[in-house]
Amino acid sequence: MPRDSAVIEGVFITASTTPPVVRARGVGVTFNSDGQQTIALTDVDIDIAPGEFVSLIGPSGCGKTTLLRAIADLEQPTAGELTVNGMTPEQARLARSYGYVFQAPALYPWRSVERNVMLPLEIMGLPRAEREKRAAHYLDLVGLADFRRRFPWQLSGGMQQRVSIARALSVEPSLLLMDEPFGALDEITRDGLNLHLHRLWRSTRMTAVFVTHSIPEAVYLSTRIVVMSPRPGRILEIIDCDLGGERPLDIRETPEFLDVAHRVREALRAGHSYD
Amino acid sequence: MTKATPILTVLAILAVVWYAAAVWMNLDLARTFADDDATETEIYLSTMEQERPKLPAPHQIVEELGTSLFGYPITSPRSLIYHSYVTASAAALGFALALILGVLLAVGIVHVRTMERSLMLWIIASQTVPVLAIAPMVVVVLGNIGLTGLLPKALIAGWLSFFPITTGMVKGLRSPDPMQRDLMRTYSANGAQVFAKLRWPASMSFLFPSLKIAAALALVGAIVAELPTGAQAGLGARLLTGSYYGQTLQIWAALFMAAALALVAIGAVDLARLALVRGRGGRL
Amino acid sequence: MTAAPTLSLLALFVLGGVALNLLSRGESLTYRIATPVLFGVILLLAWEIACTGYGVPAILLPPPSGIAAAFAKHLPTLGADFLQTFIRAVIPGWAIGSAAGLIAAILLDRSPFLRRGVLPLGSLISAMPIVGIAPIMVMWFGFDWPSKVAVVVIMTFFPMLVNALAGLEDAGAIERDLMRSYGAGYRTTLLKLRLPGALPFVFNALKLNSTLALIGAIVAEFFGSPIFGMGFRISTEVAKMNLDLVWAEIVMAAVVGCASFAVLALIERRVTFWHPSIRA
Numbered sequence: 001m002p003r004d005s006a007v008i009e010g011v012f013i014t015a016s017t018t019p020p021v022v023r024a025r026g027v028g029v030t031f032n033s034d035g036q037q038t039i040a041l042t043d044v045d046i047d048i049a050p051g052e053f054v055s056l057i058g059p060s061g062c063g064k065t066t067l068l069r070a071i072a073d074l075e076q077p078t079a080g081e082l083t084v085n086g087m088t089p090e091q092a093r094l095a096r097s098y099g100y101v102f103q104a105p106a107l108y109p110w111r112s113v114e115r116n117v118m119l120p121l122e123i124m125g126l127p128r129a130e131r132e133k134r135a136a137h138y139l140d141l142v143g144l145a146d147f148r149r150r151f152p153w154q155l156s157g158g159m160q161q162r163v164s165i166a167r168a169l170s171v172e173p174s175l176l177l178m179d180e181p182f183g184a185l186d187e188i189t190r191d192g193l194n195l196h197l198h199r200l201w202r203s204t205r206m207t208a209v210f211v212t213h214s215i216p217e218a219v220y221l222s223t224r225i226v227v228m229s230p231r232p233g234r235i236l237e238i239i240d241c242d243l244g245g246e247r248p249l250d251i252r253e254t255p256e257f258l259d260v261a262h263r264v265r266e267a268l269r270a271g272h273s274y275d
Numbered sequence: 276m277t278k279a280t281p282i283l284t285v286l287a288i289l290a291v292v293w294y295a296a297a298v299w300m301n302l303d304l305a306r307t308f309a310d311d312d313a314t315e316t317e318i319y320l321s322t323m324e325q326e327r328p329k330l331p332a333p334h335q336i337v338e339e340l341g342t343s344l345f346g347y348p349i350t351s352p353r354s355l356i357y358h359s360y361v362t363a364s365a366a367a368l369g370f371a372l373a374l375i376l377g378v379l380l381a382v383g384i385v386h387v388r389t390m391e392r393s394l395m396l397w398i399i400a401s402q403t404v405p406v407l408a409i410a411p412m413v414v415v416v417l418g419n420i421g422l423t424g425l426l427p428k429a430l431i432a433g434w435l436s437f438f439p440i441t442t443g444m445v446k447g448l449r450s451p452d453p454m455q456r457d458l459m460r461t462y463s464a465n466g467a468q469v470f471a472k473l474r475w476p477a478s479m480s481f482l483f484p485s486l487k488i489a490a491a492l493a494l495v496g497a498i499v500a501e502l503p504t505g506a507q508a509g510l511g512a513r514l515l516t517g518s519y520y521g522q523t524l525q526i527w528a529a530l531f532m533a534a535a536l537a538l539v540a541i542g543a544v545d546l547a548r549l550a551l552v553r554g555r556g557g558r559l
Numbered sequence: 560m561t562a563a564p565t566l567s568l569l570a571l572f573v574l575g576g577v578a579l580n581l582l583s584r585g586e587s588l589t590y591r592i593a594t595p596v597l598f599g600v601i602l603l604l605a606w607e608i609a610c611t612g613y614g615v616p617a618i619l620l621p622p623p624s625g626i627a628a629a630f631a632k633h634l635p636t637l638g639a640d641f642l643q644t645f646i647r648a649v650i651p652g653w654a655i656g657s658a659a660g661l662i663a664a665i666l667l668d669r670s671p672f673l674r675r676g677v678l679p680l681g682s683l684i685s686a687m688p689i690v691g692i693a694p695i696m697v698m699w700f701g702f703d704w705p706s707k708v709a710v711v712v713i714m715t716f717f718p719m720l721v722n723a724l725a726g727l728e729d730a731g732a733i734e735r736d737l738m739r740s741y742g743a744g745y746r747t748t749l750l751k752l753r754l755p756g757a758l759p760f761v762f763n764a765l766k767l768n769s770t771l772a773l774i775g776a777i778v779a780e781f782f783g784s785p786i787f788g789m790g791f792r793i794s795t796e797v798a799k800m801n802l803d804l805v806w807a808e809i810v811m812a813a814v815v816g817c818a819s820f821a822v823l824a825l826i827e828r829r830v831t832f833w834h835p836s837i838r839a
Binding site: 072073074093094096098099100102103104106108109110111112119120122123124150151154171 | 455460462463464468476477555557
């Protein structure tokens with residue numbers, strides 16, 4: 001991907017020849033509750049180009065989820081400018097430009113797996129034939145075609161989360177936002193899902209912003225890793241992660257992988273994340 | 276069978292205790308009525324066959340139920356079926372009114388803050404007021420404007436049952452967690468869609484337990500609405516006349532019939548729940 | 560002639576609606592109490608205007624002012640009825656019934672077998688029109704307050720039994736294992752874990768029982784009472800068409816019912832401050 005890099009005020013900003021999917025300038029979010037002010041996020045500058053997979057990583061309270069939610073128009077920035085696909089986040093939300101995957105599957109227990117995937121499509125008003133076609137396609141893509149008629153509580157946690165990813169993809173968004181989607185799962189399931197997600201991203205070429213706690217996960221999945229500091233959250237460093245296209249799971253033992261992971265850990269340490 | 280064993284055991288113990296109590300309580304009366312040459316055994320046995328016993332033996336109640344249910348034509352004022360129908364119809368109408376009002380109120384309370392703040396306190400307060408104190412007044416006032424019979428009883432039954440429905444529905448409509456609601460935001464779903472696709476389905480698992488309580492309360496309301504007004508028909512009326520004329524068996528039969536009706540009402544709600552659960556894959 | 564009351568009602572509703580809307584924006588406790596109070600005041604005013612303005616006959620529906628006057632006029636009778644019904648029947652019956660239910664629950668707790676048999680039956684009986692037992696209690700215990708106490712005891716026993724059993728079961732597996740690891744026996748676990756944990760359920764039943772007790776005592780009086788008592792007064796005065804005394808009794812019953820519930824709710828807040836439903 002052709003990039004022009006410029007260094008401004010010690011923070012790397014990359015501008016590509018195509019307009020960025022997400023552009024943040026000086027974005028800050030401050031929460032007010034009972035007279036107490038909490039600065040969740042401050043001074044965030046970043047451009048996310050189409051087709052990138054960007055991970056946000058940092059300790060608890062570093063504002064990574066807040067940033068994701070601001071992009072999704074689930075929080076409002078109290079400072080700075082944020083655009084998504086050239087529009088305000090609210091316009092982007094109303095235009096249904098993104099798919100969101102939460103930390104928990106958030107499936108509706110009274111709907112079958114299939115109908116859960118069709119939920120956003122119903123709201124968008126798609127005709128039934130189209131809804132059913134897309135639901136079948138994306139459930140197949142996550143490998144759950146045989147479970148269409150089952151109900152969420154009949155599926156394991158990992159399977160439920162896959163359904164939630166299929167649901168996010170069914171809208172066919174250009175931007176996929178994921179908030180620690182695999183955090184509640186055991187490591188083995190998680191590894192499998194990482195592989196799955198990576199393949200999905202490669203085949204759909206969508207832009208992804210992914211919040212995580214896990215360094216190996218971030219390095220495995222991303223093209224760029226944004227390291228954030230403890231509260232008040234700011235961007236410490238943005239690390240390029242060019243491990244190539246096809247990434248099998250055992251890429252995690254290669255020296256290149258470990259090198260990137262080391263840099264991430266160092267950035268976290270420099271930001272006092274381990275204190 | 277193992278699930279029923281404890282229940283059956285307790286019922287068996289209950290039956291034994293009941294018989295013993297019947298003998299003990301009816302003994303004095305039995306002695307006064309006994310012939311001079313009656314043996315102790317005969318006196319003891321007679322405690323279980325008295326016409327107006329202090330505590331009827333279980334089999335006597337069963338007999339009385341049998342005659343009053345099947346011994347008279349259904350339309351006769353001596354038929355327990357007739358009286359049950361009168362009470363049940365008032366309870367059913369009251370329940371239906373409470374259901375409509377309760378659901379509408381709950382929807383209003385969840386969506387309009389002014390309604391929530393103004394009404395919730397009064398809704399709770401309405402339940403602490405013994406509506407049965409108001410029952411005679413309701414009957415009189417409505418009677419004065421020409422509404423008698425079914426409607427006043429239904430209104431009282433409805434008053435008792437609308438509270439569990441309203442609170443259950445409010446809880447249910449509010450039950451979706453923040454994540455499920457955020458999901459709807461990411462779809463930029465409008466208010467009606469959020470209500471129809473999230474809140475309403477989520478509220479069903481809270482509504483049905485409340486409906487069971489409400490159904491039982493509607494029955495209580497209908498029965499008690501019959502009491503202070505000297506009503507002529509209905510299970511409450513049977514209790515009243517039984518009490519006036521010292522017809523103990525009639526009272527107990529009416530009581531058991533009321534209990535049976537309560538079971539039927541709760542069972543009906545359960546059937547409705549099962550029908551709904553089918554479309555949801557077996558769980559509410 | 561009906562223009563004046565209609566206009567005032569309209570003005571009342573419009574202004575009142577606006578005021579309510581404004582008040583409900585506030586978050587503090589004062590606002591939360593002021594809003595329903597204002598709503599009640601608006602209703603009372605509307606009632607007064609409608610009754611006096613449209614000339615509604617007092618036989619049909621007296622205005623609030625009329626009821627207040629009746630209340631003042633009949634205060635001695637009201638006092639005697641309150642004594643008979645509430646003090647002599649409701650309070651003892653509620654206390655005995657609730658205590659018996661709680662003790663029964665603790666005893667039953669020892670035998671899971673019996674508990675599994677009694678619990679479904681207890682829930683069933685709670686759902687039934689137990690109030691119908693009143694005429695039988697009158698037959699057994701006579702016309703005066705003992706029969707009313709008996710009715711209230713029976714009515715309050717089962718809800719407490721069912722709730723207390725549920726409450727005793729509520730302690731989680733982890734908490735119980737912790738007690739085991741301390742070598743705590745049945746008694747200690749009961750006193751330090753399960754009973755405190757059961758308190759929210761017990762209070763739930765106590766509040767419910769306060770309403771049931773009042774209903775039970777009043778209904779029991781419908782079936783026979785000496786010359787005092789709220790239920791007695793209502794049924795006899797309705798027959799005599801002395802409706803203002805009936806309204807006064809109704810108001811007293813309403814106030815008594817609300818007040819007992821409110822007192823219990825306040826105590827509950829203090830005692831079970833730790834429970835999520837109170838913390839929320």
